[in-house]
Amino acid sequence: MKEIISNILNKYVDVFGFVSVKRYLENRLLHDKKDSFSRIPDFEEYQTIIVLGLSYPSKEVENKGIGYGILSRYAYGMDYHLVFNNIFKAIEKELEQLKIKSHFSVDVSDILEKQAASLAGLGYIGKNQLLINKKYGTYLNLATILVDIEIDSNIIDSSTCLDCTLCIEACPSNALDNGFNRSLCISDISQEKNSLSNLEIGYFKKMIYGCDICQIVCPKNIGIDYHLHKENEPSGIENVDLIELLNMTNKEFEKVYKNNASSWTGALVLKRNAVCLLGNQKIKESTKDIKKSIEKYKDVLWYNETASKVLKMLESE
Ligand code: B12
Ligand code: SF4
Numbered sequence: 001m002k003e004i005i006s007n008i009l010n011k012y013v014d015v016f017g018f019v020s021v022k023r024y025l026e027n028r029l030l031h032d033k034k035d036s037f038s039r040i041p042d043f044e045e046y047q048t049i050i051v052l053g054l055s056y057p058s059k060e061v062e063n064k065g066i067g068y069g070i071l072s073r074y075a076y077g078m079d080y081h082l083v084f085n086n087i088f089k090a091i092e093k094e095l096e097q098l099k100i101k102s103h104f105s106v107d108v109s110d111i112l113e114k115q116a117a118s119l120a121g122l123g124y125i126g127k128n129q130l131l132i133n134k135k136y137g138t139y140l141n142l143a144t145i146l147v148d149i150e151i152d153s154n155i156i157d158s159s160t161c162l163d164c165t166l167c168i169e170a171c172p173s174n175a176l177d178n179g180f181n182r183s184l185c186i187s188d189i190s191q192e193k194n195s196l197s198n199l200e201i202g203y204f205k206k207m208i209y210g211c212d213i214c215q216i217v218c219p220k221n222i223g224i225d226y227h228l229h230k231e232n233e234p235s236g237i238e239n240v241d242l243i244e245l246l247n248m249t250n251k252e253f254e255k256v257y258k259n260n261a262s263s264w265t266g267a268l269v270l271k272r273n274a275v276c277l278l279g280n281q282k283i284k285e286s287t288k289d290i291k292k293s294i295e296k297y298k299d300v301l302w303y304n305e306t307a308s309k310v311l312k313m314l315e316s317e
């Protein structure tokens with residue numbers, strides 16, 4: 001059965017692996033004392049976690065420079081949740097024919113995908129906190145499928161970072177200094193609805209969403225740039241015109257970004273980030289647009305506080 005399932009998976013994803021639910025849960029409890037797996041319905045009905053990996057390109061889109069912000073690589077092209085959902089529908093159909101029950105998830109379940117992936121032999125978790133696969137490096141999006149049959153494998157990738165510390169040194173916000181500090185990570189800062197400090201505003205120099213620095217510097221990613229899925233190729237919206245975004249209505253935003261991974265956090269978070277970029281890029285002509293947005297979103301404290309700081313910065317220069 002393992003071979004039949006492997007043949008199915010091979011048609012749809014770049015890498016996959018299997019880990020028993022039991023082994024995953026035992027390992028999870030070793031590293032994480034919170035034993036709340038509430039978001040997975042009937043976990044006990046499944047015996048195996050299949051971990052799927054889809055590669056995405058590492059080549060950065062051409063940066064249009066002043067007036068623009070770019071999305072991070074994992075948000076190029078179509079939202080990976082949608083890409084995985086389509087793939088899963090096809091896999092589910094084939095599993096059903098084999099009378100196998102399955103439960104798919106990406107990002108939102110209680111299964112920590114990097115951990116499951118490392119247990120399934122897809123790679124190891126590097127000091128940059130990401131799953132590093134021998135062939136695709138860190139440029140892999142992950143998802144899981146629970147199935148109600150037993151398929152375990154004992155493949156382990158025993159690679160390590162050895163004494164390399166490049167990502168720790170390169171991280172602009174020191175988020176990797178002691179393991180991982182989520183609240184310092186620029187990727188998190190770019191996605192959360194928070195009022196930003198001057199230090200945090202200063203991080204938005206080029207990227208409007210996410211951060212790729214700890215992947216770019218990683219020697220395990222050298223020479224890796226796969227273009228295997230047209231859905232993961234840049235679609236043209238990865239270079240964001242900052243003022244255009246700031247003035248977009250929600251409807252206009254939906255139309256452009258609905259199927260992009262950056263839209264999950266909402267238009268206003270991206271608009272806040274755009275304002276930070278406009279400030280750091282010293283685009284004085286943007287002050288009237290920033291003022292307009294402060295008025296428009298006057299009830300949103302975190303937006304207002306951040307935009308007002310940037311406005312002050314621009315006006316005092
Ligand atoms: C929340 C989240 C974030 C948050 C917080 C991340 C965090 N580490 O806490 C923020 C917004 C910061 C973030 C950022 C990014 N993320 Co993110 N994120 C997630 C998400 C949705 C949940 C992760 C989570 O809950 N973490 C909570 C902590 C407690 O878990 P953990 O870090 O995994 O730690 C556990 C393991 O490391 C384990 N452990 C520790 N030591 C060891 C040793 C061994 C041997 C084993 C087996 C386990 C183990 O124990 C820990 C506790 O259980 C996952 C998808 C998912 N469901 O897993 C994607 C995910 C991890 N993110 C992903 C990506 C791509 C990114 C970014 C690169 C995006 C970007 N370009 O901006 C950055 C990278 C930042 C970084 N250096 O980690 C990918 C990673 C792919 C990969 N190759 O690893 C994932 C898997 C999404 C996906 N479906 O593909 N992310
Ligand atoms: S994503 Fe950026 S901020 Fe976060 S740990 Fe990596 S380099 Fe640091």
Ligand code: SF4
Pocket residue numbers: 126127128129160161164165166167168214217218219220
């Ligand atoms: S940069 Fe070095 S330390 Fe960081 S994940 Fe890559 S190999 Fe490991």
